[in-house]
Amino acid sequence: MAIQHETELYEPIKRFYEARGYTVKGEVRHCDLVAVSQDEQDIVIVEFKKTFNLALLLQGVDRMQSSEQVYLAVERNRSKKGAVNQRWGELTRLCKRLGLGLLTVTFYKTKKPIVEVLCESAAATQYITAPVNKPARVSSRRKNRLLQEFNERSGDYNVGGSTKRKLVTAYREKALNLAKCLHEHGQLSPRRLRELCGYSNTATMLQHNYYGWFARASRGIYELTPVGLAALEEYATVLREASATAQQDA
Structure with a gap:
């Protein structure tokens, strides 16, 4: 079941993190989804695209300046098994090399979507390899501004992945x-x-x-x-x- 808009990924992933005790808000300082733990020690950023592509990868790398835990999320379309963006083993290895996490969402006609974690972010797993694979250094300024914007919003009034819409900042x-x-x-x-x-x-x-x-x-x-x-x-x-x-x- 192919999705039409990347905003369709927001609700399943939001529920996924809320079930783990996070508070979730969409479109926070250009991040599609931000999930923050109760003690504010864990700040997770998730970027969406309908399919895995270079633009998503570049977004993820950029967001690593704002948080230690950054994930990419795409639809897992069961009807496109041979497509380049469905080669999950290779994409998972690529994300691991960069320190990014990878999530997929599978949609069904008669049951709720299923979110799968193909790999955790480097910070979440304490992934240690050669220096070239270390996560990008987080900017304390960008991280603090992200958390400040998150906390100053009274609720979640935006849908992650939205474009050309007025955001409630x-x-x-x-x-x-x-x-x-x-x-x-x-x-x-x-x-x-x-x-x-x-x-x-x-x-x-x-x-x-x-x-x-x-x-x-x-x-x-x-x-x-x-x-x-x-x-x-x-x-x-x-x-x-x-x-x-x-x-x-x-």
């Missing part, structure tokens, strides 16, 4: 909460908005006005624009889920 969530406060309280100063929302960069967000949601009503006072009001309607589900999550955590 931590920044967009903050902007939505500022817009919500302006809608509920009317015109406010940056200081009052900061008190209500708790964002230290509130004034900067209002001044930059990246999405066009805010307007200066008078000196030091901001109001919501029609575009901002439309955004509240567009992202109403995100705001409801974020509010529910906040209440659970309180």
